[in-house]
Amino acid sequence: MSLSEIKARVAKACLDAGRAAESVTLIAVSKVQPNERVGAVLDEGHRIFGENRVQEAAGKWPAFRERYDGIELHLLGPLQTNKARQAMDLFQVIHSVDRSRVAQAIARLAQEMGHCPEIFLQINTGEEPQKAGVMPAEADAFVAEARALDLPLRGLMCIPPVEEEPSLHFALLAKIATRNGLSGLSMGMSGDFESAIALGATHIRVGSAIFGERAYG
Ligand SMILES: *Cc1c(COP(=O)(O)O)cnc(C)c1O
Numbered sequence: 303m304s305l306s307e308i309k310a311r312v313a314k315a316c317l318d319a320g321r322a323a324e325s326v327t328l329i330a331v332s333k334v335q336p337n338e339r340v341g342a343v344l345d346e347g348h349r350i351f352g353e354n355r356v357q358e359a360a361g362k363w364p365a366f367r368e369r370y371d372g373i374e375l376h377l378l379g380p381l382q383t384n385k386a387r388q389a390m391d392l393f394q395v396i397h398s399v400d401r402s403r404v405a406q407a408i409a410r411l412a413q414e415m416g417h418c419p420e421i422f423l424q425i426n427t428g429e430e431p432q433k434a435g436v437m438p439a440e441a442d443a444f445v446a447e448a449r450a451l452d453l454p455l456r457g458l459m460c461i462p463p464v465e466e467e468p469s470l471h472f473a474l475l476a477k478i479a480t481r482n483g484l485s486g487l488s489m490g491m492s493g494d495f496e497s498a499i500a501l502g503a504t505h506i507r508v509g510s511a512i513f514g515e516r517a518y519g
Pocket residue numbers: 331333354378379461491492493507508509510511
């Protein structure tokens with residue numbers, strides 16, 4: 303696959319869903335990818351990227367930012383409070399705010415630093431014990447807390463369980479967002495972004511379908 307093929311599939315999915323193509327933001331998930339591949343996607347004109355780890359992003363994006371204007375970075379992986387300051391300097395959007403302590407740390411730092419990334423709250427729609435995010439039953443209270451903290455709340459994010467039909471999780475996330483008056487939905491990855499778009503995704507996070515398989519180790 304390539305960036306242009308993915309963009310064409312996104313446009314088609316939007317058309318099929320009766321949505322404007324601009325209503326979906328394509329985040330190219332560059333974690334673990336070699337710099338040549340990331341550079342190639344930058345050369346094609348793409349500027350919106352996602353990373354999972356603050357440390358990895360801090361190691362590779364400052365150099366890209368010297369060479370390319372207008373890069374927008376999205377943090378997708380779990381955030382430790384002791385990395386919050388660094389994350390808030392690097393990233394324009396954080397999708398993985400998954401507990402009170404992290405929300406509070408970001409709010410406190412936002413006061414001090416005078417700026418704050420846009421925030422998505424991560425919901426553990428599959429109620430998986432090992433997965434980050436608040437349980438669906440706690441989602442409304444977490445949204446209320448984020449609002450009370452004055453965070454720039456954009457919406458909700460989920461990562462469905464691998465072995466389940468993702469659309470059930472996308473529909474659940476959309477329902478929780480609607481009843482809380484939130485429009486942003488960060489959902490859909492390489493294998494399922496079309497169904498996420500059909501169910502209202504505003505931010506899709508696509509890695510391997512753009513860059514190729516990640517080579518770990
Ligand atoms: C790695 C990752 C993605 C991208 O996954 P692909 O299957 O490669 O598209 C999306 N979201 C999150 C949170 C990820 O960690």
